[in-house]
Amino acid sequence: DSGVTQTPKHLITATGQRVTLRCSPRSGDLSVYWYQQSLDQGLQFLIQYYNGEERAKGNILERFSAQQFPDLHSELNLSSLELGDSALYFCASSVDGTSMADTQYFGPGTRLTVL
């Protein structure tokens, strides 16, 4: 158990809908990262938050947004869902997000299926 929790574990929804994925980092970790893993694109970095502020942005679609709250949990919002958004979404956390010497711990993932 990495200490990173993600809910829900599975999510099935329809095209055009909006969903929210939730992540709680390990105790003491200030940085949260979101990744998308799909069969055709592999593991892709989406966005990083550090202590409530956006730190880095990757290949995140405009239909997707995220935020990190004062209690450090984070939410990834996916809207106007398309079939191609079906994927495993991972959250990860690390202590401060600036040093590669920190270890990054991943949550169990949320499997999103868009029908």
Added chain:
Amino acid sequence: AQKVTQAQTEISVVEKEDVTLDCVYETRDTTYYLFWYKQPPSGELVFLIRRNSFDEQNEISGRYSWNFQKSTSSFNFTITASQVVDSAVYFCALSGLKTSYDKVIFGPGTSLSVIP
């Protein structure tokens, strides 16, 4: 450009056999980190090792060992006496030394099946 290649897409071994997962990387950085992660069938990603490019010493952790060779830009992972619980997808990854996790480049993964 930075790139990680894991040429073995799928590997099957019989339990107790040794198996080596290959990882070849390309980078123009003179200092960098290399990583291995494990993704078991349950889906979560598990950090296994981070290796600094300064340190070419091989590392052993139980049945796991890693062979880092800068001369061939390889960071191979060997599992000795494989077990069914080793069945997973294994990802090799690369980053600069003075960068952050958003810049990590993941390889495509090698799916390992250990048959009892």
